[in-house]
Amino acid sequence: MIQLNSYTTEGYLYIPQFFQLEELKPIEPILTKFHQQWLIDYQEDYRTRLINSHSLTSSTSLSEEERMLLFQFIAGNHFQPLLSTLFPAKFLFLNTQLFFDPFNTEQKNYWHRDIQYTGMSIEEQQKSILTQNVLHFRIPFQDEEGIELIPGTHRSWDLEEEQDVRLGQNGKKPSDALVRGKQIKLKRGDLLIFSANMIHRGLYGNNRFSLDLLFVDDSPILRPFIDSKNHPTSKEKKQLNSTLFL
Ligand SMILES: O=C(O)CCC(=O)C(=O)O
Numbered sequence: 001m002i003q004l005n006s007y008t009t010e011g012y013l014y015i016p017q018f019f020q021l022e023e024l025k026p027i028e029p030i031l032t033k034f035h036q037q038w039l040i041d042y043q044e045d046y047r048t049r050l051i052n053s054h055s056l057t058s059s060t061s062l063s064e065e066e067r068m069l070l071f072q073f074i075a076g077n078h079f080q081p082l083l084s085t086l087f088p089a090k091f092l093f094l095n096t097q098l099f100f101d102p103f104n105t106e107q108k109n110y111w112h113r114d115i116q117y118t119g120m121s122i123e124e125q126q127k128s129i130l131t132q133n134v135l136h137f138r139i140p141f142q143d144e145e146g147i148e149l150i151p152g153t154h155r156s157w158d159l160e161e162e163q164d165v166r167l168g169q170n171g172k173k174p175s176d177a178l179v180r181g182k183q184i185k186l187k188r189g190d191l192l193i194f195s196a197n198m199i200h201r202g203l204y205g206n207n208r209f210s211l212d213l214l215f216v217d218d219s220p221i222l223r224p225f226i227d228s229k230n231h232p233t234s235k236e237k238k239q240l241n242s243t244l245f246l
Pocket of ligand 1: 051099114136196200201202203212
């Protein structure tokens with residue numbers, strides 16, 4: 001039974017052993033292949049700062065069959081019931097991200113809300129988080145330290161100290177500890193769903209390798225963030241028979 005109430009109040013849903021272990025196997029080599037090529041193409045950015053890649057479904061390093069396998073995984077039976085329960089109305093696939101450890105083991109993580117990178121003013125962000133829904137479905141392929149998040153902040157604004165830390169202001173750093181932080185450790189096979197709008201940070205270590213699928217409200221404000229290249233072509237869509245795509 002899906003715990004909608006818990007998501008509504010806390011902004012996240014942790015489902016241990018959501019996947020049978022063999023269910024992850026077909027897509028794992030695709031992710032690895034993408035990542036190997038990404039490490040070559042983005043060597044400099046990887047060595048200096050990046051902790052994730054994105055847009056696997058538009059990558060030229062994957063074949064048409066591999067892209068289709070990813071779309072089938074995204075649109076398959078796994079996620080549809082959860083999505084229908086968690087979103088209040090219509091929703092769409094946004095994109096994929098792949099998270100890994102920083103090259104520099106001293107590199108610090110950073111508290112953030114994804115919405116802070118959209119160029120909206122603080123006032124607009126405060127208003128938007130009350131209604132907007134952007135969800136991460138995190139699928140770890142390795143046991144990992146997971147995500148630290150502040151429950152409830154998908155719909156409520158930061159305490160003063162949290163905002164100072166998140167924005168790295170008034171003598172605070174984005175990696176400083178926050179009292180209300182809650183760590184969700186993850187194992188391969190688990191699924192963590194969390195709101196991109198809540199205050200959160202990744203916890204590095206153990207050579208993590210996690211696929212995030214992102215889904216958004218089908219709204220005029222969020223549609224422009226969707227890059228149609230990451231969605232199936234109309235021919236591919238016929239094979240998928242899903243309402244997740246443009
Ligand atoms: O895992 C991470 O390093 C950060 C994850 C994150 O911030 C996100 O998924 O938005």
